Amino acid sequence: MDSLLDKIRAYEERVNEISSSKRRERISKKVSKEVEGYMSSLRSYVMMQSLFLVILYIIDLFIVFGYFYFNLNFPVYIPLFTIKSDSNIVIPGGSLWEFIASYFVFTSLSLRSNLKRF
Numbered sequence: 237m238d239s240l241l242d243k244i245r246a247y248e249e250r251v252n253e254i255s256s257s258k259r260r261e262r263i264s265k266k267v268s269k270e271v272e273g274y275m276s277s278l279r280s281y282v283m284m285q286s287l288f289l290v291i292l293y294i295i296d297l298f299i300v301f302g303y304f305y306f307n308l309n310f311p312v313y314i315p316l317f318t319i320k321s322d323s324n325i326v327i328p329g330g331s332l333w334e335f336i337a338s339y340f341v342f343t344s345l346s347l348r349s350n351l352k353r354f
Contacts, residue, residue: 240278247271293339304331 247267254260308330310318318325327333 240274240281244271244274244278247274289343293343297335300331300335306330308333 247270251260251264251267254263308327310325310327312318313320313325318327320326
């Protein structure tokens with residue numbers, strides 16, 4: 237993937253170095269097919285990476301539902317969201333809420349790391 241980015245940057249630098257606007261347009265037309273090919277392969281790579289992440293989260297969701305179930309202690313009572321039990325305030329289905337929170341945190345971190353490459 238880094239080699240694709242290097243090739244795209246090299247083509248962009250090559251076009252940007254040209255001072256004449258007519259020559260720049262002519263060179264950019266020549267190079268555009270190659271750049272589009274590299275961009276297409278880069279997009280497909282990022283799409284496959286995102287699909288892999290979603291599939292991994294779906295598998296994890298089934299694992300969480302099937303094998304892990306626990307309640308989370310919560311410091312404040314919120315009606316319809318928490319339950320009071322044995323002087324503790326509990327969120328029922330805590331494993332699901334933890335999974336949802338990890339999905340939002342780790343998906344955004346993964347997308348951010350992908351964007352840093354560009």
